Amino acid sequence: xxxxxxxxLSVLVLASMLLAACGQPVATEAPVATDAPATEAPATEAPTEAPVAMGTIKIATQSPLSGGQSLLGVAIKQGAExxxxxxxxxxxxxxxxxxxxxxxxxxxxxxxxxxxxxxVADTEILCGVGHLNSGVMIPSSEEYHTAGLAFISPANTNxxxxxxxxxxxxxxxxxxxxxxxxxxxxAFSTLGAKxxxxxxxxxxxxxxxxxxxxxxxxxxxxxxxAFEGTEETANFDAIVTPLVASNPDVVFFxxxxxxxxxxxxxxxxxxxEGTFLxxxxxxxxxxxxxxxxxxxxxxxxxxxxxxxxxxxxxxAATFAAxxxxxxxxxxxxxxAQAYDSMGVCLASIKAAAEAAGGTPTRAQVAEAIRAxxxxxxxxxxxxxxxxxxxxAKYFIIKVNATSKDTWASNEIIASFDLPSPGK
Amino acid sequence: xxxxxxxxxxxxxxxxxGQMLVFILGASLALSLFIILLAxxxxxxxxxxxxxxxxxxxxxxxxxxxxxxxxxxATIALGYTMVYGVLEFINFSHSExxxxxxxxxxxxxxxxxxxxxxQTMNQYVVIGLAILLGMVISGSLAVTIERIAYKPLRGAPRxxxxxxxxxxxxxxxxxxxxxxxxxxxEFNVILPNFGTFxxxxxxxxxxxxxxxxxxxxxxxxxxxxxxxxVGLNYLVNGTKVGKAIRAVAQDRPSASLMxxxxxxxxxxxxxxxxxxxxxxxxxxxxxxxxxxxxxxxxPGLKAFTAAVLGGIGNLTGALLGGLILGLLESFGASYLSIxxxxxxxxxxxxxLAFAILIIVLIIRPSGLLGQTVAQKA
Numbered sequence: 001x002x003x004x005x006x007x008x009l010s011v012l013v014l015a016s017m018l019l020a021a022c023g024q025p026v027a028t029e030a031p032v033a034t035d036a037p038a039t040e041a042p043a044t045e046a047p048t049e050a051p052v053a054m055g056t057i058k059i060a061t062q063s064p065l066s067g068g069q070s071l072l073g074v075a076i077k078q079g080a081e082x083x084x085x086x087x088x089x090x091x092x093x094x095x096x097x098x099x100x101x102x103x104x105x106x107x108x109x110x111x112x113x114x115x116x117x118x119x120v121a122d123t124e125i126l127c128g129v130g131h132l133n134s135g136v137m138i139p140s141s142e143e144y145h146t147a148g149l150a151f152i153s154p155a156n157t158n159x160x161x162x163x164x165x166x167x168x169x170x171x172x173x174x175x176x177x178x179x180x181x182x183x184x185x186x187a188f189s190t191l192g193a194k195x196x197x198x199x200x201x202x203x204x205x206x207x208x209x210x211x212x213x214x215x216x217x218x219x220x221x222x223x224x225x226a227f228e229g230t231e232e233t234a235n236f237d238a239i240v241t242p243l244v245a246s247n248p249d250v251v252f253f254x255x256x257x258x259x260x261x262x263x264x265x266x267x268x269x270x271x272x273e274g275t276f277l278x279x280x281x282x283x284x285x286x287x288x289x290x291x292x293x294x295x296x297x298x299x300x301x302x303x304x305x306x307x308x309x310x311x312x313x314x315x316a317a318t319f320a321a322x323x324x325x326x327x328x329x330x331x332x333x334x335x336a337q338a339y340d341s342m343g344v345c346l347a348s349i350k351a352a353a354e355a356a357g358g359t360p361t362r363a364q365v366a367e368a369i370r371a372x373x374x375x376x377x378x379x380x381x382x383x384x385x386x387x388x389x390x391x392a393k394y395f396i397i398k399v400n401a402t403s404k405d406t407w408a409s410n411e412i413i414a415s416f417d418l419p420s421p422g423k
Numbered sequence: 424x425x426x427x428x429x430x431x432x433x434x435x436x437x438x439x440x441g442q443m444l445v446f447i448l449g450a451s452l453a454l455s456l457f458i459i460l461l462a463x464x465x466x467x468x469x470x471x472x473x474x475x476x477x478x479x480x481x482x483x484x485x486x487x488x489x490x491x492x493x494x495x496x497a498t499i500a501l502g503y504t505m506v507y508g509v510l511e512f513i514n515f516s517h518s519e520x521x522x523x524x525x526x527x528x529x530x531x532x533x534x535x536x537x538x539x540x541x542q543t544m545n546q547y548v549v550i551g552l553a554i555l556l557g558m559v560i561s562g563s564l565a566v567t568i569e570r571i572a573y574k575p576l577r578g579a580p581r582x583x584x585x586x587x588x589x590x591x592x593x594x595x596x597x598x599x600x601x602x603x604x605x606x607x608x609e610f611n612v613i614l615p616n617f618g619t620f621x622x623x624x625x626x627x628x629x630x631x632x633x634x635x636x637x638x639x640x641x642x643x644x645x646x647x648x649x650x651x652x653v654g655l656n657y658l659v660n661g662t663k664v665g666k667a668i669r670a671v672a673q674d675r676p677s678a679s680l681m682x683x684x685x686x687x688x689x690x691x692x693x694x695x696x697x698x699x700x701x702x703x704x705x706x707x708x709x710x711x712x713x714x715x716x717x718x719x720x721x722p723g724l725k726a727f728t729a730a731v732l733g734g735i736g737n738l739t740g741a742l743l744g745g746l747i748l749g750l751l752e753s754f755g756a757s758y759l760s761i762x763x764x765x766x767x768x769x770x771x772x773x774x775l776a777f778a779i780l781i782i783v784l785i786i787r788p789s790g791l792l793g794q795t796v797a798q799k800a
Contacts, residue, residue: 066604068611068715202770226760228768234711234718237488238756239769245481258611262713269621269638270484289613290713 054095055359059084059345060119061338062112062130062140063155065104068258071286071332073132076154077102078327079338080129086322087343090350096359098346101125105136107256112136113143120147126365127152127345129338133256134158134176135204141169150366152344154337157280157306158208162386163423168366170383172340172376174306174392176205178418179279180212183252183304186396186414188220191275191299193249195223199239199263201255202229209279210254233259236266243267249274250299256281261290264301268294275299280306283333285407288399295399302413307333307378308395312412316377330408340376348372388420435657443649446743450750451486458482458758465762477761483635485757486750491641491710493749494648498703499726500733500741501655502565502696508672508736509692510573512581515588517700518723519595520565522716524557524701525708526599529612531556536615546618554647554705561701565693574686599716614712644706651702652742655695659738668692672736725752732780734793743791751776 061080064073081100088098103119105112112131119125120143128144128151131137137156144151145166153161153171157179162169187193196217200210207229214224225246230239243251244267251267253260253276264276268291276295282303288295295301310320316336323331348368352360355368374381384390396414401407462478499521506514531553535541541549572591576584603610620640627634659665670678671688679685707722708714725748733744755772783791 066600066610068609070604070609224765226765226768228760229770231770233715234707234713235492237492238485238753238772241481241484241488241753242757242761242769245477245484258713262711265712269623271636286611292616 053097056097056099056124057091057349057359058099058101058122058125059342059349060101060103060122060125060128060130062103062105062115062119062128062136063132064107065102067106069107069132069256071284072155072334073104073107075332075335076130076132076338078323079154079331079335080342082319082323082326083339083342084346087346091346091353094350094353096353099124103130105131105133105140107133107136109136109139112140116140116143120144120149125149126349126360126362127369129154129341129345131156132334133203133205134161134208137161137169138204141166144168148362148366150345150348150362150369152341152369154341155280155307155334156205158205159421160204160208162388165386165423167370167387170344170369170387172337172344172378172381172389174394174418175388175420176209176279177212177421178392179304179306179394180209180254181216182394182396182416182418183277183279184213184216184220184222186302186304187250187252187275187277188217188222191250193222193275195225195246195248196250196252197225197243197246197248198227198252199254200227200229201259202231203255205281206254206256208254209281210252213252213254233262236263237270239263240267240270240272244271247274250277251275252277254279254281257284257287258290261287264291264294268297273298276301278303280304280333283307283397285332285401285404288401288407289404293402296402301399303397303399305333305395305397306392307337308393308397308412308415309333309408309410310336311408312395312415313378319377336377340374340378340381343376344369344372344374344381347374384420384422386423388422391417391419394418431661435661436653439653439656440649442739443652443742446746447490450743450747451490454750454754455482455486458754461762469761469764474761478758481757485753487635487637487641488757489750489753490746491644491749492753493746494645495703495707495710495722495745496726496729496749497742497745498648498651498699498706499722500730500745501652501738502700503727503730504733504735504738504741505668505692505696507730508738509668509675509689510577510584511736512573512584513588513727514565514573514693514696515585515723515727516568516572516591516595517565517696518719518726519592519599520561520568520697520719521700521704521707521723521726522714522719523564523595523599524561524704525714525718526603526612526704526716527560527701528553528557528705529614529708529714532617533612533615536617541615541617546620549617550643550705550709554702557701557705558698559701561704562694562698565697565700566690569690569693574689596716596719603716610715612708612714614708620709640709644710647702647706651699655699655738658695664688664691728777728780732783732790734790737790737792740790740792747791748776748780751779 061077063076064070065077084100091098103115105115130151132155134156137153138160141151145168150168155173156171157173157176159175159177161171198210198214200206214227217224225248260278260282283305310316310331319336319339320331323335349365352364352368356364370383379393394416395412398411398413400409400411458478462475466474502517532549535549568591572587573584576587600610622639624637625634659668667683667688670683671685675685729744729748730741732748733740752772755775756769759771760768
């Protein structure tokens with residue numbers, strides 16, 4: 001009897017410790033995300049203008065805020081948060097209380113879809129920014145489409161995101177069916193690769209990019225030594241051994257940095273001397289922490305991306321400074337794109353509200369997004385009939401960094417403006 | 424002869440190491456011969472390169488990879504099999520005990536890195552401390568879990584503690600995720616760079632074109648696990664505690680009547696199994712360089728499979744099962760793509776390994792070294 005009581009007590013103590021531990025960040029997180037524009041703006045402007053209260057408008061963000069890919073996901077949320085703070089003034093002046101509603105999709109389709117159901121159920125949400133992963137965006141956007149809620153993606157590159165032709169789905173970046181051939185072109189022309197080993201992560205994004213790369217490589221006559229999918233994240237021995245034995249010029253990894261970094265390190269250790277090539281999933285300073293010297297030794301490592309560093313966009317200089325001042329770190333990839341996505345949301349809601357003479361409906365906002373021409377940090381944003389940019393920017397970046405701190409030393413070796421292939 | 428076999432040096436050191444060598448050589452040789460035979464059979468189907476030549480070229484490295492991961496599986500499998508031996512139930516939270524050990528070890532090294540001590544300390548002392556801490560934390564965690572989640576259910580039907588174990592496994596995954604992501608929202612744990620573990624010991628063998636490359640951390644991993652396995656063998660077969668563990672495993676009520684404190688022995692079993700799992704976690708972390716709270720699931724599942732393959736409840740069986748599964752997986756991942764001309768890649772390695780497991784269990788339902796025991800409950 002006594003012992004059972006003891007066990008029960010220890011469980012209770014453990015549980016209360018956990019609750020105490022997790023209660024803290026939740027409490028501090030919420031105000032950071034929402035208070036800035038909502039409380040400050042009316043407080044300072046109220047005496048001069050006294051806008052009539054028109055109700056609350058929320059703009060959702062959905063990206064991985066926890067987990068292995070959170071560095072990029074948090075950058076998306078913070079980019080959007082900064083945009084809301086700096087650009088939300090127009091709507092506050094009209095009397096709206098504009099709030100950010102951040103959701104964590106954990107880079108998992110199931111969680112993304114569950115959150116999407118919550119988002120569409122909240123009628124105050126009129127627009128959304130997200131996701132990071134195409135594999136999460138595609139199923140989640142079915143929910144947005146059904147509910148008529150417009151989403152603007154700062155990062156999704158899989159063609160299927162827009163080729164379904166949904167009015168509600170837009171993106172401010174390029175596409176994999178342009179990006180992967182650009183990577184292949186770099187391997188073929190610049191690196192002179194004759195053989196390539198293709199590895200993907202079995203997600204919609206990774207496998208999609210890998211297929212486009214393979215098609216382009218076959219057309220140029222590059223020998224495909226293998227086309228492998230793997231979900232392994234820790235021990236790549238078994239994949240690396242045949243890879244090193246077949247001695248490819250280039251290893252193309254279609255996936256996300258948290259998996260790629262470990263793989264690059266282990267492949268280099270096992271004796272691979274060629275070049276690693278990747279796509280925009282590699283664009284994170286965490287890659288350098290995971291892979292270290294493997295990125296610069298041998299043939300080095302390069303990646304294509306649809307989101308260049310902030311330095312690549314002349315208009316983004318003040319953004320980078322403001323972002324660093326607010327969040328204490330330089331913006332990661334997609335932060336500027338998230339800023340622009342939020343900017344488009346706000347401008348479209350404003351246009352729709354003016355046209356409707358009151359709080360607009362979701363459908364009106366979605367229509368307004370397609371009609372808007374918005375001068376963003378990364379480009380002038382005007383969507384075509386499926387929600388793509390008619391012409392998008394692509395970059396090829398060579399990695400010079402061997403640790404997180406030197407990630408900014410990476411060099412843009414080429415950038416192109418390429419048209420969207422359409423539907 | 425009798426005197427020689429009862430010599431403790433022979434019984435507790437030479438014999439187990441010899442047994443391991445026989446297992447390694449036997450399994451390696453059998454699989455190598457099989458794959459070379461296959462290579463000769465299908466030689467004419469592959470035109471791009473000489474299949475036999477390619478097979479032989481990577482064979483030594485495939486064997487080294489398989490044996491390395493096999494020892495990790497074997498060490499985790501011992502935790503499953505020991506608990507099964509005394510309680511006849513599968514402790515599914517063991518994969519999380521493994522994960523916790525690894526994360527604790529890496530966090531200790533990250534702490535040394537943070538204080539700047541890492542670069543000045545002897546690298547083997549650092550590893551030794553990390554393994555020790557991993558063993559202590561994982562061992563005590565295993566004992567705590569047993570007290571909280573299994574002991575109150577000891578008289579219940581056998582499925583009940585099993586469900587409790589699965590629940591405990593989920594609880595631990597998310598508790599660790601919560602703790603790790605408290606400050607940054609990031610739950611990746613990255614091994615700091617230090618020492619010479621990434622380097623290779625290169626051994627040129629006459630007659631083989633490519634020299635054999637042994638990575639220092641693989642040698643370390645195998646070396647430490649061998650020492651632990653020998654130690655465990657001595658503990659179970661050479662000490663009084665071991666005798667008590669075996670007695671409890673054979674017949675719990677009678678052992679209790681003989682004056683053995685059954686609860687204490689069960690706790691000790693969990694402690695040993697957990698400590699082995701924790702040490703395996705640290706060694707695995709050094710090899711993999713990156714961990715997260717879900718990293719234990721697959722090695723845990725494979726190790727459980729290895730325990731079943733070898734005959735669950737049998738310590739030697741766990742070792743054999745781990746080695747065979749590691750080798751099978753390594754062979755499958757490295758050769759499937761070459762032999763099927765890219766139609767099946769490394770991602771099908773588990774299907775191959777588990778298909779073979781099913782065939783073995785059809786022929787020998789109690790596992791390779793298992794004995795058919797009457798169901799107790």
